[in-house]
Structure formats: structure tokens, C-alpha cells
Amino acid sequence: MTDSTPHSSSIPASGPAVGQDEWVARHAARRLMPVGPLRTVEERLRIVPWWAWLVLFIAAMSLLPVVESSGYVRRVGFDTVLYMLLALGLNVVVGWGGLLDLGYVAFYGVGAYAYALLDSDKFGVHLPTLVAVPVVVVIGAVVGFLLGLPSRRLTGDYLAIVTLFFLQLFQTVMTNGDSAFGHNLTGGPNGILRIDPLHLFGHDLTVQHQGVFAVSYFYVALGFFAVVFVALRFVNSSRTGRAWRSLREDPLAAEAMGMPVNWLKLMSFSFGAAVAALTGTLFAALNASVFPLTFYFVLLITVYTMVILGGSGSQPGVVAGALIISPLLEMLRDPGKSRIIFFAVLIGGVGLAARRSRTLGVAAAATIAFGFAVHELARAIDASWVSGEKAGGFAGAVDHWVVHPAQLASWIPPVSYIGLIAATLLVTTLHGRLRLVALVPTLYLSAFVWENVMLAKPEPARYIVLGLILIALMILRPNGLLGERRVEIV
Amino acid sequence: MALLELQGVSLAFGGLKVVHDLDLQVEEREIVSVIGPNGAGKTTLFNLITGIYRPQAGDIMLDGASIVGLEPHQISRRGISRTFQTLRLFLNMSVKENVMAAAYGHTRAGIFRSMLRTPGMRREEREIEALAHERLAFFGERLMGYRWDQPAFSLSYANRRRLEIARATATNPRILLLDEPAAGMNPAETHEITELIAKLREDGGYTILVIEHDMHVVEGISDRVVALDHGIKIAEGSFESVATNEKVVEAYLGLNTAATK
Numbered sequence: 211m212t213d214s215t216p217h218s219s220s221i222p223a224s225g226p227a228v229g230q231d232e233w234v235a236r237h238a239a240r241r242l243m244p245v246g247p248l249r250t251v252e253e254r255l256r257i258v259p260w261w262a263w264l265v266l267f268i269a270a271m272s273l274l275p276v277v278e279s280s281g282y283v284r285r286v287g288f289d290t291v292l293y294m295l296l297a298l299g300l301n302v303v304v305g306w307g308g309l310l311d312l313g314y315v316a317f318y319g320v321g322a323y324a325y326a327l328l329d330s331d332k333f334g335v336h337l338p339t340l341v342a343v344p345v346v347v348v349i350g351a352v353v354g355f356l357l358g359l360p361s362r363r364l365t366g367d368y369l370a371i372v373t374l375f376f377l378q379l380f381q382t383v384m385t386n387g388d389s390a391f392g393h394n395l396t397g398g399p400n401g402i403l404r405i406d407p408l409h410l411f412g413h414d415l416t417v418q419h420q421g422v423f424a425v426s427y428f429y430v431a432l433g434f435f436a437v438v439f440v441a442l443r444f445v446n447s448s449r450t451g452r453a454w455r456s457l458r459e460d461p462l463a464a465e466a467m468g469m470p471v472n473w474l475k476l477m478s479f480s481f482g483a484a485v486a487a488l489t490g491t492l493f494a495a496l497n498a499s500v501f502p503l504t505f506y507f508v509l510l511i512t513v514y515t516m517v518i519l520g521g522s523g524s525q526p527g528v529v530a531g532a533l534i535i536s537p538l539l540e541m542l543r544d545p546g547k548s549r550i551i552f553f554a555v556l557i558g559g560v561g562l563a564a565r566r567s568r569t570l571g572v573a574a575a576a577t578i579a580f581g582f583a584v585h586e587l588a589r590a591i592d593a594s595w596v597s598g599e600k601a602g603g604f605a606g607a608v609d610h611w612v613v614h615p616a617q618l619a620s621w622i623p624p625v626s627y628i629g630l631i632a633a634t635l636l637v638t639t640l641h642g643r644l645r646l647v648a649l650v651p652t653l654y655l656s657a658f659v660w661e662n663v664m665l666a667k668p669e670p671a672r673y674i675v676l677g678l679i680l681i682a683l684m685i686l687r688p689n690g691l692l693g694e695r696r697v698e699i700v
Numbered sequence: 701m702a703l704l705e706l707q708g709v710s711l712a713f714g715g716l717k718v719v720h721d722l723d724l725q726v727e728e729r730e731i732v733s734v735i736g737p738n739g740a741g742k743t744t745l746f747n748l749i750t751g752i753y754r755p756q757a758g759d760i761m762l763d764g765a766s767i768v769g770l771e772p773h774q775i776s777r778r779g780i781s782r783t784f785q786t787l788r789l790f791l792n793m794s795v796k797e798n799v800m801a802a803a804y805g806h807t808r809a810g811i812f813r814s815m816l817r818t819p820g821m822r823r824e825e826r827e828i829e830a831l832a833h834e835r836l837a838f839f840g841e842r843l844m845g846y847r848w849d850q851p852a853f854s855l856s857y858a859n860r861r862r863l864e865i866a867r868a869t870a871t872n873p874r875i876l877l878l879d880e881p882a883a884g885m886n887p888a889e890t891h892e893i894t895e896l897i898a899k900l901r902e903d904g905g906y907t908i909l910v911i912e913h914d915m916h917v918v919e920g921i922s923d924r925v926v927a928l929d930h931g932i933k934i935a936e937g938s939f940e941s942v943a944t945n946e947k948v949v950e951a952y953l954g955l956n957t958a959a960t961k
Contacts, residue, residue, distance in 0.1 A: 441815040448814030448821065449828065452793070452801040459790035466750055466784075468776035468805025468871050477811065696792050697853045 260443070263526070268436055272429065281423035288423070288496070290536040291431040292489055297516045297528040298438055299485025304514075305523035306446065307478030308458025310366065312510065313357065313373035316380035317350050317483035319505030321490020323384065323396065324349045326500045329406040332397070339409045343491050350487020351480045358479035362472045365461070377510065384502035401501035408495045417496055427496050434492065438485055443525060445481075454478055455523075508673075512539070515676065519683055521693025530691055535676070542672030545665050550604060552660050552675055556653070559682050573646050577653045581611040584654065588613045598662075612654075612661045623663045630659050701764055703728045703907050704780075704875055709748060709758035711931075718744045719931040721758070726875070731901060731908045733918045735942070736928035737951055742911045743785055745928070746877050749909075750782050751775040762875075777805040781873035783864040785880045785911070791853040795843055798852050798863055799832040802870035835866045838903070839896075858889045865896075869904060876900065878910040882917050894920040915943070927951070 274287045296318060303311045324346045328337045337345070361372045387396030396402065408415045408430060415426040445451050453474050456464040465471045494500050512535065520531025542548040560574045588595040598614040600606050633652040640648050664671035689696050702725035711719045719741045726732050734742050747753045749760060751772040760768050767775050781802075790798050807828060809821040836843040839862045847855070852863060861881060868876055881897065882890045894917050900906055912918050918925060918939060925942040927935040929951035935942045942948055 444817055445811055445814050448811075448825070449801075449804050449807050449809060450811050450814055452797055453804050455793055455797075456790045456801045459792055460788045462752070463784065463788035463790070464801070465772040466752070466776060466782055467802040467867060468773050468781075469801070470771070470773045481811070694792070694851070 261440075264436065264439060267529075268432060271432055275425040275428060279422070281421075284423045284425060284428060286537060286540050288428045288431055290532060291428065291435055292492060293513065293516060293532040293536045294529050295431070295435055295438060295489040295492075296486060296513045297520070297532045298435075298442060298525065299482045299489070300513055300517050301522065301525065301528045302442060302454075302485065303478050303482035304517060305528065306451065306454040306458060307475060307482075308455075309475060309478060310370040311373045311479065311482065312370050313376035313380070314482065314486060315505045315510045315513065316377045317354055317486035318490045318493070318509070319380055319384065319500075319502070320353050320483070321346050321350050321487025322494040322500045322505070323402070323490075324487065325491040325494040326402040326405045327395075329495070330402055331404050332402050336406055339495075343488065346491050347484050347488050350490070351484040353487075354480040354483025355476055357483075358476040362475050377506070381502055381506060384505075396502075399502065401499055403499045405494050405498045405500070407498065408492075415495075417498070427492070431492050434488060438488070439525060439529075442481075442485075446525070450474070450477065458523075515680055519680060519690055521690025523696075524690070524692045524694065527690050527692035534691075538679075539672055539676065542675055543668055545668055546605065548668060548672060548675065549608065549660075549665065553608065553657075555675065555679055555682065556656070560653070562686065569646055570649075573649050573653075577650045578611070580650050581654050581657070585611055585613055608657075608661065612657050614661050618662055623666075626655065626659050627663060630655050702726060702761075703730075703763060704749070704909070705761040706749075707759045707761070709755045709760060711744060711748060711753055711755055717931050719748060719755075722928075722931070722933055724926060724933070726907055726909055729901060729905060729907055730923050731897065731910065731921050733922040733925045733939075734909065734911045734928060735913070735915075735918060735925060735948075736934075739930075740928040740951070741931040742928055743879060744931075746782055746879055746909075746911065749775075749877060750780060773805065776871050776873075779872070779874035780877065781868040781871040781875070782877035783861075783868050783879055783881065785883065787860050787864055789852045789860055789863060789867070792851055794849045795836070795852055795855065795863060796829075796832050796848045798867050799835050799870045800828050802867045803828045803831055803872075806872050831870060835870050836863075838869070838899075839866065858885055861885070861893075865900075869900070869906070873906065875907045875909065878908065878912075880911050880913065882912060882914045890914055890917060893917065897921045919943075 271287075271291070275284050278284065278287075296315075299317075300311070300314050303309050303314065325342060327333065328335055328342045328345065329339075330336075357373070357376050361369050364372055383390075384396045385399055388394045388398030388400070390396075406414075407417065408427070410430070415430065416424055417427065418424060446454075453464065453469045454477075456467070456469060457471055457474050457478075461471050464474075493504075516531035516535045517528045518531070519535065520529065521527025538551070542551060557574075560570060560577075585596065594617075595613055595615050596609075598616040599609040630652070633648070633655055637645055637648050637652050660671075664674065683691070687693075704724075704726040706722055706724040709719060709722045709724075710717070722745070724732075724745075734745065736742055744753065748755050751767065751770055751774070755768060759766050762775075762778055762780065767778060767780075770778075790801060793801065807824055809818075809824050813821040836848070842859055842862055843855075843866060847859075852860065855863060861884075865876075865878065865881065868878075878897070882893045885893060897908060897910065897917075898921060901908055908921075910921065922939050924937065925935075925939050926933060927942050927945065927948045929947070934947040934951060935945040
């Protein structure tokens with residue numbers, strides 16, 4: 211056995227050789243590494259410490275009210291910071307602990323309601339902000355802990371069901387809390403009104419300043435965000451953080467290596483809940499009112515989307531997720547902007563696919579030609595079919611391409627909708643040239659449905675667009691925007 | 701007094717007696733091999749000792765104190781650590797973090813101290829890192845250098861086995877349970893593992909209990925060999941005496957009916 215070390219490090223890791231696992235092990239890194247000047251930039255950027263990024267980010271965020279005087283934009287900025295906080299909290303439970311907690315937004319509600327009860331005319335209690343906020347955070351942590359107790363032995367689907375039940379329970383209790391044991395505790399569906407604003411350094415932080423959304427809440431939220439981000443980052447690189455991630459990777463091995471898995475799960479639940487409750491105080495103080503239905507599925511799904519899209523387990527990732535999704539959802543409210551986003555996603559998706567195969571580029575070109583042909587044909591048959599045409603701008607350009615009647619026959623929306631789903635399913639089952647041919651009318655049909663059906667109802671449409679973006683992204687980057695490459699089983 | 705002592709330990713899954721009335725003693729700094737055909741109850745024995753299963757009868761004593769009924773993490777803190785037959789690394793964590801995570805049991809810094817980065821917490825963190833460095837350096841260059849910060853899934857199979865051993869030793873155990881450390885290794889690597897186990901005892905002072913199918917390894921390392929079949933100890937003693945024991949040969953190869961007739 212003299213020659214028993216084929217992997218010896220004396221062999222330089224330069225080229226391929228039998229038995230040299232250095233080179234093989236670095237294969238993935240080599241493929242992912244960009245070349246040329248891009249590589250130099252990436253290497254330089256990697257030297258920048260995380261806190262410098264954070265400072266830069268906070269500085270950039272705090273410029274928002276300076277460059278933008280619109281109260282609406284400022285308000286969206288504030289909501290985005292709230293979403294960033296919520297995403298950071300969920301990341302503790304889902305990203306690090308690996309626990310599928312579907313009751314997460316209930317803790318947000320617990321925080322908001324707790325603040326509402328401690329600082330409103332409801333029971334005439336008016337705790338100072340500097341007392342109320344820590345108390346609410348502790349309440350959130352305790353409720354998280356208590357919910358964790360019965361579910362600490364559960365994982366995966368079972369945990370998801372139990373936590374989902376908790377969210378429902380929270381809803382039911384808050385909605386019916388107006389007659390709990392003969393007392394009106396939560397205001398029921400009417401919620402709690404006239405909640406005190408935050409009171410810091412001897413001033414009430416007003417929401418409106420000369421009729422425009424005041425920036426004080428934005429900066430308070432940003433301050434909370436910075437504190438939470440740093441605190442969680444420190445925890446993540448400590449023994450507790452490592453234990454959380456070990457628990458996510460393999461609970462049995464973690465337990466065998468001396469980590470009290472059940473306790474760690476409770477801690478993870480509790481910390482996620484505490485962050486959510488802290489965010490709840492900001493929400494309640496800003497809106498001066500809380501209602502049960504705010505803390506429900508739509509919000510849950512939105513926060514999950516942010517975490518998954520950004521990269522579960524990565525703090526900058528989930529922040530980026532919130533930073534993208536929150537303004538995006540706002541923009542999708544406006545039909546003009548949402549039209550641009552829809553077509554950008556459509557064109558971008560086809561373009562990305564076309565980079566891989568030239569034939570798809572042909573399909574894209576064919577779709578454009580097909581559209582104009584159909585449009586002209588429709589006009590020739592009956593001018594009323596294109597009567598909904600708008601003039602000028604992007605909308606006008608699109609309407610020269612998509613058939614857009616001013617009045618839709620009542621059968622068109624359901625038929626075209628179901629037709630689109632059927633056509634999409636058909637495309638996925640076909641192969642080769644046939645698929646390409648089927649793709650052209652499918653793309654056109656999707657544009658038709660968008661223009662005629664979805665834009666008529668922007669509220670559901672915006673979640674559909676969000677879903678489309680999520681599907682596309684999950685195909686392109688399964689681990690989210692900034693998520694690390696992950697493996698489940700090797 | 702034996703460091704680890706099993707007295708009449710039994711475990712059945714329904715009607716299947718996986719381990720039955722098993723007595724076993726392991727002395728301080730001894731290397732004991734457990735052999736037996738597949739399904740003999742070897743891994744179950746490890747699961748019993750580490751608290752993953754609880755024996756239905758009998759007692760398990762560590763240094764004179766019973767550890768039956770303790771949670772696995774409590775048993776780990778008392779000084780029993782193990783590797784897994786089917787590797788169970790924290791695949792999406794870095795090599796270094798895999799080892800650092802295992803220091804959880806003998807470190808103290810709580811969540812709030814970690815948030816505040818107190819001097820004591822930072823000192824402890826440096827100690828954990830030094831420990832990881834030391835444990836990984838035990839394997840020479842294999843797990844050092846750039847591999848430190850690589851995720852564990854990028855390691856080759858043999859290196860994963862090494863990392864499992866490094867992780868197990870980071871809990872500062874007195875007894876190491878190695879479940880088939882040479883499984884899936886090529887002859888050169890198997891030879892290396894044999895030397896490594898001896899070195900683990902010399903340098904680390906560990907008492908080692910090892911399950912192994914490769915008889916060259918068993919012969920090379922064992923002070924004593926225990927053979928199991930259907931959950932019952934069928935032979936115990938030196939490698940030569942166990943390897944030639946009739947019952948052991950029968951368990952592995954079947955009854956030599958042609959010769960008896």
C-alpha cells in the first residue's frame with residue numbers, strides 16, 4: 211500500500227486526471243463562475259463585507275422620501291419595509307428551521323391586536339410606545355412558543371396542517387371576539403379603531419403631514435428593519451443558527467450530535483413570531499385600526515412568495531423578494547403598468563427560452579405575424595371586433611395586434627379562459643415541430659385573454675401575473691434569486 | 701468497571717425480536733467490533749445506545765449511570781457520539797459548519813448573547829472554530845483548504861465518510877460508535893480507515909465501538925469482536941476465535957449440511 215494516496219494534495223488541481231477529485235469537485239464552481247471582466251467585478255464585490263451592503267441599502271432606502279414626494283409612493287415604501295420585516299421573520303422558521311409554518315401571519319395579527327388592546331380607547335389603556343412594543347414582541351414570542359408546544363413533534367405536511375389550523379383559529383376568535391363570554395374583546399369583524407400612533411421622544415408620530423403620508427413611520431420601520439436584520443444575522447452565525455440549519459437538514463443527525471431538536475424548533479417558531487408581532491405593532495399604529503381579515507391567506511401567500519422567490523434561507527434574498535414583489539403588486543393595480551409587466555414577462559420568457567433554441571425565436575416572430583394577420587382578418591370580417599382599440603402609446607400598439615372588441619359577448623371570457631388552459635396543456639404534451647406550431651396560437655390567445663378578460667378585473671389578475679412570474683422564476687432559478695444552490699438528496 | 705455496559709437489553713418491533721437479551725461490556729480505550737449478517741441488529745444496537753430507540757427490557761450504563769430514557773442529545777452530551785451507515789451530513793451547510801454545529805452540546809452562548817455578540821460569545825465562537833480546525837486537520841489535507849467553505853454535498857463519498865467522523869468527534873465524546881466506516885470505500889481508502897481508527901484511539905483517547913463488514917478492517921483494528929445474529933450475541937472474543945466460531949460461520953454461510961450427512 212505504498213501508493214495508497216491517489217488524492218494526495220501534492221498533485222496540482224489544474225487539469226483532469228483519474229482519481230483527482232479536486233478538479234471534479236470544483237467543476238460546478240467553474241461552470242458557475244463568470245469569465246472576463248464580469249468575474250473581476252464579482253470577485254471585487256465579494257470582498258465587500260455584509261454590513262457595508264446593509265448600510266448602503268439602508269441609505270438608499272432612506273433616500274426614497276427625499277426623491278419622491280408622492281404620499282402614495284411613500285406609503286408603498288413603508289409597506290415594502292413591513293413586508294421585508296415579515297419576510298425576515300418567516301425566513302427564521304422556514305428558511306433556517308425548515309418548518310413549514312402556515313400560521314405565520316396569525317402572529318402578525320397577534321402583534322397588531324396586542325398593540326391595539328394596549329394602546330387604544332378600546333379599554334382605555336395607553337401604554338407608552340417604548341413599553342408597549344417590547345411587551346407586544348414578548349407576547350408574540352410566547353404565543354409562538356405555545357403554538358410550537360403541541361406541534362414540536364410534527365414535521366412537513368402535519369406541521370403545515372396544524373399551523374394552518376392555528377391561522378383559522380385566530381381568524382375565528384378575532385371575528386367572534388365581540389361577544390366572548392359576554393364581553394366585547396376584539397371588536398369582531400369591525401375590528402378595533404382609534405389606535406394610538408407611536409409616541410417617540412415626546413412626539414406623537416402622525417401619519418399625515420400636511421395631507422401627505424408622513425415619513426416618520428417609514429424611518430421607524432427602516433430602523434426596526436436594520437435592528438432585526440443585524441440581530442438575526444448574528445444569531446444565524448452563532449451556535450443556535452447552525453443548530454437551526456442542522457435541524458432543517460437532518461433532525462435525527464442533529465439530535466444525535468447533541469442538539470435538542472424540539473427546543474430548537476420552539477425557539478425558531480418563537481423568534482419568527484416575535485418578528486411578526488413587532489411588525490404588527492407598526493401596522494396597527496400606522497393604520498390606527500385592525501381588522502381580522504387583514505391577517506389571512508392572501509397575506510400569507512404573498513409573504514411566502516417573497517421568501518421563496520428571493521431565496522429561502524438567505525437574508526438578502528428574502529429582502530430582495532419583498533423589495534420586488536411589494537411594489538410589483540402595487541404596479542399591477544394600474545392596468546397601464548400591469549399591461550407592460552405582462553407583456554414584458556411574456557416577451558422575456560420567450561426570449562430566455564429562445565436563447566436556448568433558435569426555433570423558439572422563430573415561434574416568437576411567427577406569433578407576432580400571426581397576431582397582425584388575425585387582427586386584420588377580424589377587422590375585415592366585422593369592424594366591431596376591433597372596436598375597443600385605444601389610440602397611441604403602448605396600449606395602442608398592443609391593440610393593433612390583439613383583437614379587442616369594445617363589447618364582449620358574455621360567452622367569450624369563460625370560453626377563451628378555458629380554451630387558454632386547454633391550449634397550454636396541449637402545448638406541454640406535444641413535441642417537436644407540432645409543439646412550436648401549437649405555441650403560436652396559444653401565446654396569442656394568452657394575450658387576448660389578458661387584454662379582454664383579465665384587465666377587466668385587475669384585482670385577481672395581479673395575483674395571476676404574480677403566479678406566472680413565480681412559475682417562470684422557479685423554472686429558471688429553483689432556489690430563488692439569491693438562494694444558495696441546494697440539494698435535497700444525493 | 702466497564703465504561704459502557706449493556707445488561708439484558710431487548711427490543712422487539714411487534715413480534716420481531718431485533719435485539720434480544722444482549723449483554724455487552726466495553727472497557728475504556730478499547731476497540732470493539734460488532735459483526736453479523738444483514739438484519740442481525742447491529743445498527744439497532746447503535747440506535748439503542750444513542751437513545752434513538754428505547755430498550756423494552758434491560759439497562760444501558762455509561763460509567764456506572766443508566767442512560768436509558770434519556771433523549772439522544774442528552775446521551776450525546778454525556779459522551780457518546782456516532783456516525784451513520786447511510787451518511788447523514790448537513791449537506792447544504794459548509795464543511796466547517798458541519799463540524800462546528802456538533803459543538804452545540806458543550807458550548808453555552810444563548811440566543812440573546814449571540815445577538816449582542818458579547819465578548820464571551822465571541823471567545824467561545826473562536827474556540828469552536830479552532831476545534832473544527834483541529835478535528836478536520838486530523839484527516840490531513842482532505843478536508844482542509846478551500847473545502848472548508850464548500851457545502852458538504854460537494855464532497856466525494858469518501859470525504860463525506862471522513863467528515864462524518866470529524867463531526868462525531870466534535871461533540872467531544874468518550875465513546876465513538878462508527879457504523880460501517882469503510883462501506884463503499886476502495887481498497888486504498890479502506891486501508892486508510894483502518895489506520896485512522898487506530899489513530900483515533902491513540903490521539904483522541906476514544907473508546908470505539910465499530911460495525912464493520914470488511915473482515916480485513918475488523919481484523920486490523922479490533923481488540924475484541926462481538927458477533928450478532930437475529931439480535932442475539934452468538935460469539936465474543938478475539939478476531940481469530942470469532943472468525944472460526946461455528947455459529948458465526950453458520951450465520952454467514954448457512955449450515956454445512958453436506959458435511960454433517
